[in-house]
Amino acid sequence: MESVIATDHLIIGSGISGLMLAHKLAAKDKVTVIAKGSLFDNNTRYAQGGIASVLSPKDSFEKHIEDTEVAGAGLCHPEIVSVVVRGGPKAIRELIDLGVDFTKRAGAETESVPYHLTKEGGHSKRRVIHSDDLTGKEVLRALVEAVKANPNVTIYENAFAVDLITTDRYAPSFSENICLGAYVLRRETDDVICFQSRRTYLCAGGHGKAYLYTSNPDGATGDGLAMGWRAGCKVANLEFMQFHPTCLFHPDAKNFLISEAVRGEGAVLKDASRQPFMKRYHHLGSLAPRDIVARAIDLELKKSGSSHLYLDATEIGAEKVKEHFPNIYNTCLKYGIDITKDMIPVVPAAHYSCGGLVVDEHGRTNVHGLFALGEVACTGLHGANRLASNSLLEALVFADRVAAWALDHVPDGISDVNIPKWNSGDTIVPDELVVLTHTWDEIRRLMWNYVGIVRSEKRLQRAFDRIISIRKELDTYYWHYQISDVFLEVRNLADVAYLTIKCARKRKESRGIHYNIDYPVPADDSPAKDTVIW
Structure with a gap:
């Protein structure tokens, strides 16, 4: 090529x-x-x-x-x-x-x-x-x-x-x-x-x-x-990272989403004691907006100490479940959960920015x-x-x-610009990649613990201090070693984490998906403003 x-x-x-x-x-x-x-x-x-x-x-x-x-x-x-x-x-x-x-x-x-x-x-x-x-x-x-x-x-x-x-x-x-x-x-x-x-x-x-x-x-x-x-x-x-309230909680399941449409057809969220709880948080119950549902689940998990809650789809009816949610039904069945008879163990997970x-x-x-x-x-x-x-x-x-x-619209005539070929310089092949896999894991845990569903000024400050150091480490790595797909992904994750934390620190209020316990209500300024970083 x-x-x-x-x-x-x-x-x-x-x-x-x-x-x-x-x-x-x-x-x-x-x-x-x-x-x-x-x-x-x-x-x-x-x-x-x-x-x-x-x-x-x-x-x-x-x-x-x-x-x-x-x-x-x-x-x-x-x-x-x-x-x-x-x-x-x-x-x-x-x-x-x-x-x-x-x-x-x-x-x-x-x-x-x-x-x-x-x-x-x-x-x-x-x-x-x-x-x-x-x-x-x-x-x-x-x-x-x-x-x-x-x-x-x-x-x-x-x-x-x-x-x-x-x-x-x-x-x-x-x-x-x-x-x-x-x-x-x-x-x-x-x-x-x-x-x-x-x-x-x-x-x-x-x-x-x-x-x-x-x-x-x-x-x-x-x-x-x-x-x-x-x-x-x-x-x-x-x-504003949206956390989907219901991902399947199972040791062998990876990132499997239980669609919100299941709740739309009548499934009900239940706590660790298997009792409905969403009416305590919103008049729409299990069909409340995602930010409210995710925070409610997060609070219930912290209160109970449980690793997961439940989504009960048994009242929808077996025939309707199999007709409208065949993939969810069959996937859960693969993990030993018959959602027409059993409640589905669920946890929130990062879903959409x-x-x-x-x-x-x-x-x-x-x-x-x-x-x-x-x-x-x-x-x-x-x-x-x-x-x-x-x-x-x-x-x-x-x-x-x-x-x-x-x-x-015809684009400007810029095709004559002489673009240089990629130059790897004096970089060498890395002798081991464990530093990248460790950094990947650290970024993800840092974001989940400090920049998750519920945030605070102290958590955001800790996350910001550490992500600055991580990005410096990755910059050093970039100039010493030849790039790989693993490195590119970790570098991009670090940049995105840095930008997310910067945006979160700038918003001194709670609004929509962003909830900061130090600023629990929306700011009084009107109209609300976007957080822009350049």
Whole structure:
């Protein structure tokens, strides 16, 4: 493979936002997609619940907008909420046209809404369209088939983006910071190649692996966020890491999520004594917004000293459980839990970041030629707490908006910039990697213990002091040893942890997902403000 590869559009990430964007851009231009692992190794693959959209005559855009803003605790950007919510039906139609097999409702041929819609926490109406409890997997299947069939799309799997290439770093004579592409590590050969692009799109997903317990796959190490920040992008609201209340608690289960849709169909959270408890915290009980449910579970765990609580789905009915949640039913059964008869042991886990790289209504960052969409971006939709199943909706709507803008605007003539090849200098092959695995583990425990569901000024200060030292250690390692995928992930996790702690320390209040015991109520200033770091 040549050391420099030129393309019209470089998409870093292969989840729902990246693949839908590739599908749309490839209608006119050449597109290159970089996948860190395989095309199926991303957060989209594990999305169970579905996509929130107004599809029923009993629902309305106004109600969906209101639910989103209530969940967002005063930080949602109203214009973005309106754009995303109103773009939902079109996005769903496009997926259906691509062959996504959404779950039909009984008697669909006689109903005005042919698909089964479920209800999740914070929603006032049934509006979550799904494909059983494997929505992400089904959507990903259809998108992968679409991009693979398009001759304008070139895909590189097992390709780890190292850093973005910008004029600030490699052509400082330019008056503004422009993204020119990225250096990419081929994981199979350990060599670094340069992708030069007219436009670059960060679709690299979230950073749940910064925490000890997470619903995210191993690859969710905040690579896009860290690269964007190092390139000069503004970052906002990283203090708002959403903890999903119900991940399966079992010694042999790894990061398995029990969808919120299970509670939407009637499952009830119960304490260590197997008694319902959520009504003590919110009038919606087990269907309260996620931030409230997660904090309630955290408090109940601390009060009881138990390692887990329970989700009781037995009242839903065996037939309905097997029909709507076949993956959850079969997976739990594999671990000896029959959820039609047994309560499900659950714990909270880091799930979704409401913050990210600051973008405008067209997905543009403050670095010229660089876009961000999906979980890596902060659009203003989620505010201080994401409404359930709004994330896939946001990815689809922004993929449409970004593609439309990019295809309608000719990029500046920057293709003549001479980008240097990757230079490893005098670095050597590391003699052992145990220092990296130890650092990875330390970061995740540090974040879970000090920057978790409930925070304090003292905890945040301890975390900040240690993450400063860790980043210095990793910087020394970077200049001495040749890079590897393990090092890149740990470096990105350290950068994301640093940014998250900085954001959390700046917010002197509790709002949405961010809860600080030293500032237990929202601040009086109006309107609420985003936390922006540059």
